[in-house]
Amino acid sequence: MAPWKAKRLSFAARLTVARLVAASLPVYTMHTELIPSGVCRSIDKISRDFIWGDEENHSKFHLVAWDRLTRPKAQGGVGIRQTRQANLAMLAKGGWRLLKDKECIWRELILSKYGGQRADLDVLKKIQGSSFTWSSFSKAADLLKQGCAWNIRNGRRTKFWSDPWILQVPLKDLVIGDMPEDADEAMVADFVRADGSWRTELLSGRLPHDIVNKITSTAVDTISQEEDSLFWAPAADGRFSTRSAYALLTDQGQQGTDGVWKEIWRLPVPERVRCFIWLAIQGKLATNVMRFQRKAAESPCCQRCTDHPETVLHILRDCAPAAYFWCRHVPQPKQHEFFSDSHEDWFRKNITCKEVSSTGIDWPGFFSMTSWLLWKNRTTASFKGLSAALSASSLTHSIVTKTKLWDDSWHAPELFLNQKRKPVERIATAVGWTPPLEGWVMLNTDGASNGNPGPAGAGGLVRDSMGRWLGGVVANLGTATAALAELWAICYGLDLVWNLGFRAVKVASDSKLALQLIQERHDPTHPYATLLSLIR
Structure with a gap:
């Protein structure tokens, strides 16, 4: 370097x-x-x-x-x-x-x-x-x-109040009122019944309601010999x-x-143009205003306009060559908003716009390339004099030509690949309940959360090969993620099937992630390891 x-x-x-x-x-x-x-x-x-x-x-x-x-x-x-x-x-x-x-x-x-x-x-x-x-x-x-x-696996190694487990901070830091007398020795297992349900009566009033809800959605395998282990929470x-x-x-x-940053780095333009837009939206271009503030210029005014401060917005929108260009490519009904927006709003709206320019190029790419070319014309005027810069009409013609050339070259590989690919044949498939084989039962489950995480619930129902209802289960999970709610739904459903005496069961869930988690082997450090173990 x-x-x-x-x-x-x-x-x-x-x-x-x-x-x-x-x-x-x-x-x-x-x-x-x-x-x-x-x-x-x-x-x-x-x-x-x-x-x-x-x-x-x-x-x-x-x-x-x-x-x-x-x-x-x-x-x-x-x-x-x-x-x-x-x-x-x-x-x-x-x-x-x-x-x-x-x-x-x-x-x-x-x-x-x-x-x-x-x-x-x-x-x-x-x-x-x-x-x-x-x-x-x-x-x-x-x-x-x-x-x-x-x-948490069996809950016998983790101290309920002083070890971080439900959050990345100990629960003792969240206690309402005085700490329990036996807080230093109380283990997580001491707050769980033999069937794995939580003794919430020991928690209500001592911890905030949202924390209690989060605790009740945590699985504990009370009969497991696997000890609790550390995992990396982030x-x-x-x-x-x-x-x-x-x-x-x-x-x-x-x-x-902020979504606008992701949009900037996804722009279908050369990397140098993305970097330019990243600087421009922050107002971090070396304009005369910035150079004057840093004592590197005699005047903050625009070299062409002479009486207007040369800001980023002035160069790219309000200066005569820029305004001449935009008036010919921004639809008339939108020009008032286009020319009156503040600096940040102007960039945000144009970068996230879903429309197409009059040249047939997607507007965000057209806007970005145009802004960069306007800036290059301004730097030419600054370093070589106004006579070296293009006039408004010549600049407009040059920008349109260059943006079209850029767009053609950018999409050329995509067009070439599309010519080589065979057209995709789409087949419509009717989706509906499919009965299991005779002698089997079907368990359909679903879980959902209002937020991720948020208040969550789970449910499931069991039917035979004739579609007859055999049983159902619903559960309030407290606070959980959508994936955790789906896993709990499967766990509760399998427990119901087992208690009904069925052993040949087919499980159906609308969560691809939940099914992948169950089918794949995971390290014991996985946050859902205990629940996955109970399901398997």
């Missing part, structure tokens, strides 16, 4: 290099060693300077703050990693393997020396005189504690990943996503 290379690459290319090269160089070391803070800052600075094209003795505008660049794309950033946080996430992976990977020889070695063969969250603590590797792992202990929770499948650990460490999960 030398400065001379940065000069020869576009902003989009520099972003790609920074993501792929700078982020991967120290990975091997970061898995086992805590890199000094100064080194991490130096790595980040090299990436920053390269992205913005800084040279040894000349700094350029850093248009977007580093904290913004390091956000995920769905949250308005470009996905550059912060070295220190990435280092801690990778060390946490080593700590996770110490806790869970029982077949590794290195794990046995290091635990025998520092952990006394214990493998719980409290074992990862700094020990005086320990190796640098162990000290590095201990630095990630707080991150592991933040993300780990207990997956991941849907309970398995640790460096990506989810990094997201937890940087609070990415707490920040909402």
